[in-house]
Amino acid sequence: MLNKVSMSKKRSADHSENLFAFYQCKARSWESAAQGMLKLSALIAVVLLLSCVSAVAQKSRQQLEKEKRENMERLQELQGILKQTTEQKRATLGQLKAIKQQISAQNRKIDLINDDLKLMDSELNELQQAKIALDKDLEKLRDEYARMVYNASKRNNSLNELSFLFSAPTFNQFLVRYKYLKQYTDEREKQVAQMKKVQSLMIAKSTSISNKKKDQENALKSRIAEGKNLEQLRGTQDKVVKELSSREVEIKGEVAEVRKANKQLENALTRIIQREIEERRERARAAAREKAARDRAEREAAARAAAERAKEKDNDKEEITKTEPPVAKPEPKKEAVNDDGMNEEEVSLASSFAANRGRLPWPVPGFISDGFGTKEVLKNVFQENQGVDIQTNAGTAVHTVYDGVVMDVTNMGVMRNVVFVQHGDFYTVYAKLKNVNVRPGQKLKARETIGVVATDGDGVSEVNFQIWKNTSKLNPEVWLRPR
The missing domain is CATH 2.70.70.10 (Glucose Permease (Domain IIA))
Incomplete structure (x- = not known):
């Protein structure tokens, strides 16, 4: 009987030691798991970097959309002017000039559509690269999570965990084992959260790819339609030129x-x-x-006043002496006159106009x-x-x-x-x-x-x-x- 109890205790101790070895092994693997998470973070960083690139592309997109709006407004303005000139029964130089400007604006519209298509190719490539990175990321997460679940299932879950905790020989060992268990549980929760995050990113990227392809299809259709409009304008221009040439x-x-x-x-x-x-x-x-x-x-008046003062002073003296005549001040040079005779206000206005x-x-x-x-x-x-x-x-x-x-x-x-x-x-x-x-x-x-x-x-x-x-x-x- 004693041998049976002794053997049971030995098996329990061995089991606890095995569990302890398992969690120690997992603890050592947590370091590599942390490195894996760093790699995972690096993959997500790649996705974020691609998002930053997309932000730069977004600036290009905003500039392109602005140019498209301005060109559309110009086309509408030209169409109004052309409509006014075409109301006349005969062709005119004004009509020809309006048609030429509209052809120029139409060419610009087609160029902007081509620029749009190129930008879409770049944006689509970025989205696909981000999705590929996320696919690899998700695959690694699933493999790691599957291994953790499989290893945990072999340890009879909560009963083995409790046995592992309470079979600790000392309280300090109990705390160490509790820490290992908590880290292991936290790691599984992190991996689940990370998989959900990556899956969400993948769905968003897939939707963006689908929408971008639709935009490309619409842009291609638009380019074909605008090309036809351009050909019609050129045909109209040829007719006007022909009529005007006949009236040379x-x-x-x-x-x-x-x-x-x-x-x-x-x-x-x-x-x-x-x-x-x-x-x-x-x-x-x-x-x-x-x-x-x-x-x-003013100079002459000043000279006369000085002479009067000198004369009065000489009369007060017993002996009359000649007073030296006042030194004539040199006449100041005339102010230079602006070549165009402009005053200060006019000079300032001209300078401001030139600056614009x-x-x-x-x-x-x-x-x-x-x-x-x-x-x-x-x-x-x-x-x-x-x-x-x-x-x-x-x-x-x-x-x-x-x-x-x-x-x-x-x-x-x-x-x-x-x-x-x-x-x-x-x-x-x-x-x-x-x-x-x-x-x-x-x-x-x-x-x-x-x-x-x-x-x-x-x-x-x-x-x-x-x-x-x-x-x-x-x-x-x-x-x-x-x-």
Whole structure:
């Protein structure tokens, strides 16, 4: 009997020792498990890194979406302008210019769709790489968890754990064993939580991949549709060019009339600017003469007062001595006059205007239908422009591009009403206005309304906008902010 009890105690002790060895082994494995968790964290870090890359791509995505919105707004604006010009029964140069701008915007739209597709490829690749990493991560987690469950099942679970705890020879051993058991249980819970997290990430990535593929399909369909629209526009352009070419003599006559009007406008503005410069210089010279006269009078009065004081002093003396005449002060040099005779306010305004090169607001919304200088609008038909023509919608208000003073308001035939605004030694011109609501000498602020755009007999509404520095013509396109 004693032998049986002894053998039972021995088996219980051996079992406890086996359990202790098992948990010691697991404790040693926890270090490697912790390293495994570090690797697991590294895999998740890869996923997070891919998410960071996606964040950078998101910035590109936001920029692309912004460009797409702006181009769409431009297309809608051009469609409105083109509709206005196509209401006429015959083709016009204004219609041709609008079609060319719409073709340009349509090409840009297709380019943006292609950029979108490339970006989608990159985003899809990132999502797939992240999913592959998560697949490997989940597989390792499942294998580790399966081993832990299998090993635990061989130890009869809670009964063996209790036996393991209470068979400890000392209280300290009891605490050590309890710590091992708790760490083991915590490790299993962590692995379950980690698997759930990875599974959730995988579902999210799979959904994103599916949505991205749908976006790609829609973008491809859109590219095909926009390509067809582009071909239709090119067909319309060919028809307009053909019709205009058949009326070459008539078109050349119209262009010649516009050229003559431009020359008249140029001559008129040159005369106004030269007169203004001469008047400013004369005002500056007159002011300098007045100042010199005042200074001379002040010096003479000071000399006379000094002589009187010296004479009174000499009369008080018994012996009259000659007093030296007061030393004449050298006449100060005349202040240099600005080459253009501008005052400080005008100099400051000119400097501020020059600093806004490339940032000036547009006088009207629309597009540049005729650029600065000479260009061929049709075969053998050349057109010259002292500024730029901006085609817009009928009835659009015209605004100043900067603070200034109205120099003159006049009517010049084909150029309709014209407003000249001075900005120091810079000048802006707004021609082809239906009506004007400013007067000469009036001070204006930037973006202030000065009139309404005129519409010609062909249904074209455009403003001729010019920038001059004294008598030199500048290209307004480089002064206006990009659109």
